[in-house]
Amino acid sequence: MYAHASKLSLANMWVAFITFALAALMGVYQVAERSGMFPKIEFIELYYRSVSSHGVIMGFVLTTFFIMGFGYWIIHTTLKRPIWGGERMGWTGFGISLGGTALAAILLFAGEASVMYTFYPPLKANPLFYVGATLLVVGSWVWCLQMVMSMNAWKKENIGEPVPLAMYAMTANAILWFITSLGVASEILFQLLPWSLGIIETIDVGLARTLFSWTLHAIVYFWLIPAYIAFYTLVPKAAGGTLFSDEISRISILMLLVFSVPIGMHHLYVDPFQDAGWKFVHMIGTFMVAIPTLITGFTVFASMEVAGRLRGGKGLFGWIWALNWNNPMVLSGGLSLLMLTIGGWGGMVNASYSLNVAVHNTQWITGHFHLIFAGTAVIMYFSSAYYMWPSLTGRPLFSTKMALLQLWLWFIGMLVLTLPWHILGLLGQPRRIGVAPYSEEVTAPWAPYEFLMLIGGVILFISALLLILNLVLTHFNKKADTPPVMEYAESMHPVINLPKLLNGFGFWTAVIVIYMIVSYGYPILQFFTMDTIGTFPWSI
């Protein structure tokens, strides 16, 4: 059973990491192009082709496939039962997602879908790109179903028992992804696809952007929750300690689930088709997400503090130095939380309705989401892969030293890339531009930061190569005498009487639906009750 399950997980994760390496290469090209230092590679059409491919791969492909692979492995290692629906259903979902990815990739590489990963109209792609993107999402819905049903089946077999935390959190993520992907699915199905096929002549950009905002913020938590799972269940184990509190971790995950979906309109602060009052409501909701983030910070630090003290750390901060930073999981946990701090601060600026104007659509935004996604989340994907690979392959990790070097390079590269981007944003550089046809007076102060951005991009690419090399070489390592087991942290205080609300999702799903109706009902309904302006397509 395990060997089959590991193949499904590995297949998903290899799709994630192979496409990631490709997108990392595109990233180097993009920073080189943007730097203005290499006029011979400045091709606007190629730049947007690359930016769109990079964004789609990193935002949708790397994440979806890695998370599906992680989820399947969690089912097997925590529930210790077959996946609901069987492996074949999992492979079917994988095949649908992979087919959709391949179709979308062909169109992206051919320059038929240079619409960025947000595919905001009036930018229009080849209809097959939207079909491919839809298939990627539909395939992942199979995974969502299997996660939820596997958890329910286990609960029926283990009445009254608390669902293992990693499984509980990953199931929350599956529910979150299903609900949040309905926004973009509606946009594609009812607007983009008929529009790109010529069935309808014009598109309501306001409605499209509102529907995409439904997806656009919670998708960040779809990306982040696997990192939080690693924070809660893998980092304390690797550090030699215990999880500070299982219950607090569940509360934090539930708050993320409920708070993160109905707040996407903060991406529309300067868009004219939504009223300021609705934007204010969404701003309040956005700031509420800071609560589970702080709870997570507290729980993870407290778990690490316990581990550090068990290793002999004394005083207020002595436990920090006592931790085993030579363990990739512990190191990535620390580095990830540092990037979350800086990225979180930037996020508070973006989320503030008034302050947002100062940074809106500037390179600051690119810096912020790279720190949160590519920094905080993806560095935990790397260390989770290092942690899982021995149990998935039955072979020890090829090189822990290479893993540590790779993580440090990713951290350093990410800071060297994104901190200058924040400054460039404050200096007025727009995001998503290949060239800046502005006066010398405006662009001259950008030069040193653009050079740093280039250095950061190269460091990140080297780091990406080291990741792939280490994982590939692990497959050629000698089989371990004793098959490595995937281990999770125990809670410091065993969970005995867990309230039902912290062991299921029925009530919370209802809360999200009500919250969604309140926060998105009228803002979407208004497009059907008032005259709006249809927009004709435009392509790069």
Next chain:
Amino acid sequence: MTKLSPEEQEKALAEAPKGTWALLLVYAVFMVLGWLYMFYGYFLPHGPVN
């Protein structure tokens, strides 16, 4: 890594996470000061949109 006695281990597990609270306080101060700088030091001095 120092080897702890069973009593010391018990104590380490029972102790309140004072270091974590201190660290979070530093984080909170950093966040608030950073936000205040952006609002009063960067945003407002730009003045109204002409």
